[in-house]
Amino acid sequence: MSVHGAVPVPRAAMVDLGALIRSRRNACRPRMTQAKLGDAVGYSGPWVCRVEKNELTPPWEVLVRIASILDISPAALGLVSHPPGLPISHEPARSAFEGPPTISVAPHQTPKDQEDDPVRRRNFLTGAVGLGGALVAGSTSAVAIGRPAGAVDPVAALEAALFRPAVAAPMPLNRLLLALVAARRDFREARYESLGVELPALIAAAEATRDELTGALRDKASVMVARSYVLASELTVKAHSEAAWVTADRALRAARDGGSPAPIGEAARVLAIAMRRSGRPHTAVELLTNTAMSLGGEGGSSTQSTLTVRTSLLLTAAYSAAVAGDRSSALDLADEADETAGRLPSMSDTSLFTVSASPEQRALYRVGIHNALSTPDDGIAYARSIRPAQLPTAERRARFYTDTARMWHRLDDPRRTYAALRGVEQQAPEEARRPSVRALTASLVYSSVRIPGLKEYAVRTGAV
Known part of the structure; x- marks a missing residue:
């Protein structure tokens, strides 16, 4: 799964967010380029350019990071102490998600792999x-x-x-x-x-x-x-x-x-992700659903490979619809992905696919979908249904901890967020250094909560 879309953040009526960021960036000595600011917060120079043109509003945690880097007061950016519109949960910790995650990794490297x-x-x-x-x-x-x-x-x-x-x-x-x-x-x-x-x-x-x-x-x-x-x-x-x-x-x-239909589906999926990342989630959904239909609908004759790719296309479409704020389409597409996966003759993973159609993978997408829809409470049950060790690769296990970190962050639970971030690093250190994960880590560091080990983790992963 990909990074969430921008979260609307209320600003003072007369504040020009793009102009403020641009002026403070240019005032830095030595002058900070858009590329340098982008890399510091985990995005590209062109992305910063679009923010400064007010074509994009960064997610809440990225705005916090920008404010820190450019020495802008949070109030000047119109930031509040918690992303607006997101529920705050004070429910006591459940045992399944208490403290640092217990990492249980299934063996995945054979002697031949080691060679x-x-x-x-x-x-x-x-x-x-x-x-x-x-x-x-x-x-x-x-x-x-x-x-x-x-x-x-x-x-x-x-x-x-x-x-x-x-x-x-x-x-x-x-x-x-x-x-x-x-x-x-x-x-x-x-x-x-x-x-x-x-x-x-x-x-x-x-x-x-x-x-x-x-x-x-x-x-x-x-x-x-x-x-x-x-x-x-x-x-x-x-x-x-x-x-x-x-x-x-x-x-x-x-x-x-x-x-070959299956490789066409795989390629359409990654193109749609690029579309969504550039602010075109509706176009991404259209490409994904049209391609999925071409790979066989209900009652159609399809091979295991095309059904697997069709499932991944529908899951990606569901997440893209969620990023666009279309709750009904997002949940309908996720349900259709479940139906398609149910038609698979087996769950063996012998192809070259990077995303499978297993129950764990589908539950993981549901967590991301509810994060994007700003309904993280609805993702808790899906997160708890997943045993990380059942996910087949380090990349997917790290994805589980990344999405649960985002879920707990949206639920204003910094300690569980940090516990999940530690899970990312333990599963796949390079995932912990991804731009979006570093931005999430930085938002914890610059919050008012003090968590033992967080600053060291942030330094280790390049978040600060």
């Missing part, structure tokens, strides 16, 4: 496609503002390669498939820095291979190109990079060339 380490795969790919060492080395030296010392920008090399493509040699399809499966494993286990370094070589090799083939073999290679760009889109979305538009568009073009 297939990121360095070995990186050497294999760079050697196979002849990618210059400067690309890999350059990506590992790019440290963004707000990141912990030594942390790597996971999309630096990928963004550079999108506009300066590497020259690659074709590869046998079976070797290309192995590299793609390994890259997918990196995403599922939240090894984003390694994935960002490997993807440029993988994409270059996949495109070179496709361009050398014809007929059915070319179609297979086109699917691999599409799925490599889908992974790139998933990564750029997590990093709040504007490159998500580019990777998603290329994924859909390649998927259509391949002609």
Whole structure:
């Protein structure tokens, strides 16, 4: 699932939020650019530009962070002590959510997985496609503002390669498939820095291979190109990079060339997420629902793969509708996703999908949907129904703790919020350094509540 849309925050009638932020940013010495402010709060420079033009209103916790960075009093931004319109719960803690989370992780790494380490795969790919060492080395030296010392920008090399493509040699399809499966494993286990370094070589090799083939073999290679760009889109979305538009568009073009319905659905999903992130949730819902209909409706004949993708499209559409404030459509689409998943012959996960249709995954989406609808109380039951160890990957387990952190934050329960944030870090440290998670952490740090260990956690994850 993706980051919540902007939460309306009442401001004094005569306050121009964009102008205030722009003037205080320009008054900084040395002058702070939009890109630097964006990175400090976990967003891009173009996003800050849209805020300063009053095209976007940042979420409450991001406004708190901006106020702190630019030394603006909260009152000047019209901030209140709690996001308006959100319920405040003083219910005593239940045992299922008390204190720091107990992390129970199912074993997921076999001896073969351990042999297939990121360095070995990186050497294999760079050697196979002849990618210059400067690309890999350059990506590992790019440290963004707000990141912990030594942390790597996971999309630096990928963004550079999108506009300066590497020259690659074709590869046998079976070797290309192995590299793609390994890259997918990196995403599922939240090894984003390694994935960002490997993807440029993988994409270059996949495109070179496709361009050398014809007929059915070319179609297979086109699917691999599409799925490599889908992974790139998933990564750029997590990093709040504007490159998500580019990777998603290329994924859909390649998927259509391949002609397989399931990859087309996967690519449409990541393109819709980019649409939603740019403030077009209604357009995203339309794309997702139309694509889902093309993959088989009620009573239609569909394969397990198309039903799985259809479920993920409907879940993403439900969340997008929630971001748009359309409660009825959001809940109806989530119900339709449950119905589609019920038609699956089994829940085995043998495909290249990054999102499955399991009951735990669907419950996790419900938590995010209710967060986006500003009805976090309704998400508690879904959160409690999920056992993190039943989620199949580190990325999904971290997502569980991220969404429950947002839920407790909206319910004005900072200690449970922090407990969930610790769960994010324990499951997947790189997830804890994502821009949106850092913004949530920063909002706790700058609140009036003092929580033991929070400041150290915030420093460790680059939130302050």
